[in-house]
Amino acid sequence: MLTVYQSDPWWRLDLQNKYDIGTVIISVRSDRYDLANGAEIRIGNSLENNGNNNPICAVTSGFLSGQTLSYSCNGMEGRYVNVVRTGLVDYLSLCEVEIYGKRHMKKQLLRLKLVSSVNAAAVSDQILKQLQSALSLHISDFKLSWKQLPYKEKVKVKQQKNTGSCAKILT
Known part of the structure; x- marks a missing residue:
């Protein structure tokens, strides 16, 4: 790939989703x-200035004829990966760019209130399977946790007929 002769020549890849980028190989x-x-290898979620304002992962250097170099981006989050030669009126030439990372997943909390006489710990696998099925989730890392509130006795106050006094009835 060779860009046209221009100011700040650049190349961009749109990953279509946010990823935590570990390595870029050029x-x-x-x-x-x-x-x-x-x-500059830039990674981020903005298209401001064609994505060339996103944070810098690394600056390339030391390329020799036909060489491949690897740059660590330490899990930078982004949808766009740009390679840009800033401050120059020139070309940008790349043969191949490989990007390695994992899909960025926001942690989300789902709080449910279960009313049951069954101990939730005993049926946790069934609960998890039903949740995933019901919500059509494709999740590889899922944590199910809960706390079981202590049993509380219900106290009803019933007024006695004609006496005007009250009696506690435990249920």
Whole structure:
């Protein structure tokens, strides 16, 4: 891939979802390797300035003819991965770009109130399967936790007929 001769030449990949990017691997052409040195690898969720304002993961350097280099991004979150040579009027030349990461999943809390005489701990697998099925979730990391409130005695106050006095009845 070779961009046109332009100010701040750039290349962008839209991952379509947010990912936690671990590694970006860039391979350069043997005849244009110098046109990838000094490029910023930017990762983020903004398209401001074509995505070229997103945070910097790394700056490329040391490319030799046809070489492949790896850059660690330590789980930076983003939908867009840009490679941009800022401050230059030139070309950007890349042969191949590989991006490794995992889908960014926000932790969400689902709170349910179960009313049952069954101990929830005894049926936790069934509860989890029913939740996933009912909500059509495709989740690889799921934690189910709960606390069981202590049993409380209900106290009813019943007024006695004609006496005007009250009696407690435990149920």
